[in-house]
Amino acid sequence: MEHSQEDSGQGKNGSNVSNDDPMQPRAAREHKTFLYIASAGLLFLIAIPFFVGEYYVSLASEILIFAILTSGMNLLLGYTGLVSLGHAAFMGVGAYATAVGSSLLGYPVWFVMLASIFVSLLIAYGIGLLSVRTKAVQFLLITLAFGQMFHAIAEKTRYTGGDDGMTNIPRIDLSFMGLDADHDRAFYFFVLICFVIALAILRLVVDSPFGRVLVGIRENEKRMLALGYSTFPYKALAFGISGMLAGLAGSLWVQHSFFVNPHIMTWQMSGEALLMVIIGGSKAFFGPLLGAAFYVLAKDFLSDITEAYLMFFGLLFVLVVAFFNGGIAGFISRVFNKFKSPSGKDGQ
Amino acid sequence: MLIFLMAVGLTVIFGLMDILNLAHGAFYMVGAYFGYVVFQTTDSFWISLAIGPLLAMALGFLLQFFVLQPLIDRGRTAHLDMALLTFGLLFFTIGLFDLIFFETLGLTFMSIDKPAGLGSYIDIGIPYPTYRLFVIVLGLIVALAVWLLLDRTVIGAVVRAGVDDREMVRAMGVNIYVVFACVFALGCWLAGLAGVVAGAGLSIDINMGVQILIPTLVVVVLGGLGSVKGCFFGALIVGMTETLSQAYVPALALFATYILLAAMLIFRPQGFFGRAPKTV
Numbered sequence: 033m034e035h036s037q038e039d040s041g042q043g044k045n046g047s048n049v050s051n052d053d054p055m056q057p058r059a060a061r062e063h064k065t066f067l068y069i070a071s072a073g074l075l076f077l078i079a080i081p082f083f084v085g086e087y088y089v090s091l092a093s094e095i096l097i098f099a100i101l102t103s104g105m106n107l108l109l110g111y112t113g114l115v116s117l118g119h120a121a122f123m124g125v126g127a128y129a130t131a132v133g134s135s136l137l138g139y140p141v142w143f144v145m146l147a148s149i150f151v152s153l154l155i156a157y158g159i160g161l162l163s164v165r166t167k168a169v170q171f172l173l174i175t176l177a178f179g180q181m182f183h184a185i186a187e188k189t190r191y192t193g194g195d196d197g198m199t200n201i202p203r204i205d206l207s208f209m210g211l212d213a214d215h216d217r218a219f220y221f222f223v224l225i226c227f228v229i230a231l232a233i234l235r236l237v238v239d240s241p242f243g244r245v246l247v248g249i250r251e252n253e254k255r256m257l258a259l260g261y262s263t264f265p266y267k268a269l270a271f272g273i274s275g276m277l278a279g280l281a282g283s284l285w286v287q288h289s290f291f292v293n294p295h296i297m298t299w300q301m302s303g304e305a306l307l308m309v310i311i312g313g314s315k316a317f318f319g320p321l322l323g324a325a326f327y328v329l330a331k332d333f334l335s336d337i338t339e340a341y342l343m344f345f346g347l348l349f350v351l352v353v354a355f356f357n358g359g360i361a362g363f364i365s366r367v368f369n370k371f372k373s374p375s376g377k378d379g380q
Numbered sequence: 381m382l383i384f385l386m387a388v389g390l391t392v393i394f395g396l397m398d399i400l401n402l403a404h405g406a407f408y409m410v411g412a413y414f415g416y417v418v419f420q421t422t423d424s425f426w427i428s429l430a431i432g433p434l435l436a437m438a439l440g441f442l443l444q445f446f447v448l449q450p451l452i453d454r455g456r457t458a459h460l461d462m463a464l465l466t467f468g469l470l471f472f473t474i475g476l477f478d479l480i481f482f483e484t485l486g487l488t489f490m491s492i493d494k495p496a497g498l499g500s501y502i503d504i505g506i507p508y509p510t511y512r513l514f515v516i517v518l519g520l521i522v523a524l525a526v527w528l529l530l531d532r533t534v535i536g537a538v539v540r541a542g543v544d545d546r547e548m549v550r551a552m553g554v555n556i557y558v559v560f561a562c563v564f565a566l567g568c569w570l571a572g573l574a575g576v577v578a579g580a581g582l583s584i585d586i587n588m589g590v591q592i593l594i595p596t597l598v599v600v601v602l603g604g605l606g607s608v609k610g611c612f613f614g615a616l617i618v619g620m621t622e623t624l625s626q627a628y629v630p631a632l633a634l635f636a637t638y639i640l641l642a643a644m645l646i647f648r649p650q651g652f653f654g655r656a657p658k659t660v
Contacts, residue, residue: 115463115464162642162646165646166645166646169400169463170601170645172400172463173597173601173641173645174641174642174645174646176594176597177598177638177639177641177642177645178638178642180594180638181635181638181639181642184635184638185635188635299594300590303467303471306464306467307468307471310464341475342471342472342474342475342478343471343472343474343475343476343478343479344475345468345471345472345475346468346469346470346471346472346473346474346475347468347472348468349464349465349467349468349471349472350465350468350469350472353461353464353465353468354447354451354465
């Protein structure tokens, strides 16, 4: 799952043609591994609601929703190398668009969902166009600024309930399948479908030439520029797609929790999402999913003991950044590689 | 002026050492909480003002010397790694203080009493709180001191030389790690000082570190990362923007600051007084 090495290696040699043949089987093998992991994971996810209680099903929905958000963020963080502290804003845009459309304007939820995804894509793309001109720390600050702007708007807008937010948001109507989405199990499957679609799209993006360019930007933006790629549109589009997934996550989140308030747009929220990505492992495709699962479960467990769960996450975050650059996923693949070939390359 | 104190600390650390210290808010909290503890035991504002920031300073020194510097030496110089790490630290501090002061001790509202003589109003055309005047004067003195220290003394020269060429400074017999740790500690001391001052002017709570961090970042960006002079004007601009927008367009009060930040980053990312960015 770690594309970085082969990609940078390819660029360094500058002799892509001769490299092509040995590369091909490896890519195919990787693809196969990916399919194995994905289908095993999917089976597991489908099985969950049949074995655990209602509460944990609802928790599982939460995990999947956050996984959509964090996987989207990872397109920026892990693949393109951009850290955004404003992603909660797009989640908020998706959430508010859904809430306003279904609760205030009365459109059917499926239509509102599509619309809110589209809206978050547009807004994120627009903001991406402005933001990606800055680099590194400036990028982090500018996304923070935009994120806080949206938070301020949400807090000041009377129409959407200001600081209190809105309640009684309907869930999607699944009655055509004979299901009632108000039941957490049925809703879980709906979230799962959205999750699979979202990750499939993301996988296609990552595997496409477009995704390769993004990795190239992360590894060495100057070289990409020298190769004749104008990197701005690539980064802006990556930002847009990432924001779109955040919007989808937001849209599912309001349906999951039946309410929305400006809190989901604060930068602490973006920070927590960032935490999930880093803890899970930003270099691996499924890292953010692992991170989200770990985060939600650990938070649920810890908040029984103490309100101050942030303390543990902060500490964990520091340790992961300082010592385990790959997060959980990096750790797993390192252990896995050790079994496969003791002399194998290090995951870093 | 509070924000100005914060911003000077942040800009010193960033400008001289290239570390975006998001944990700055955490050191601010350390200052406020420890100042409160000192105040409770000694019952004197002045003692807590003197001692409170010292803990933040010590922690800053340890953090830089034992955690950040080794990481930088291992080749993890990326700004983002440092930003993320200190960000985690901020979360950690918030959680820790929540646990100690709120859950264990059950304190919800904390404040340091203003010293006698600074609790009243002074007439300068309009009644103006003496304490605010004190904060302004304090801020100016500190800013001047920091600027003099870094720009006009041998110590400052060593620090600036260390930023440009670390190896050369070491070759001349200076332990640059200690110097860097001291600079970091100085920045943290400023944050701690701002914390104690805030503890007396406002109240102390869990969110204070996060709340002040954003305007501080705006000020630092406006002024140009690393410029003490820029901080001063940045703080003025942010303060004016906030007050004016609150007075004339209250709906945009929060908004205006962020627009300022975003516009600045788009059109002049190096700030008003920053050096042109070095090619990375």
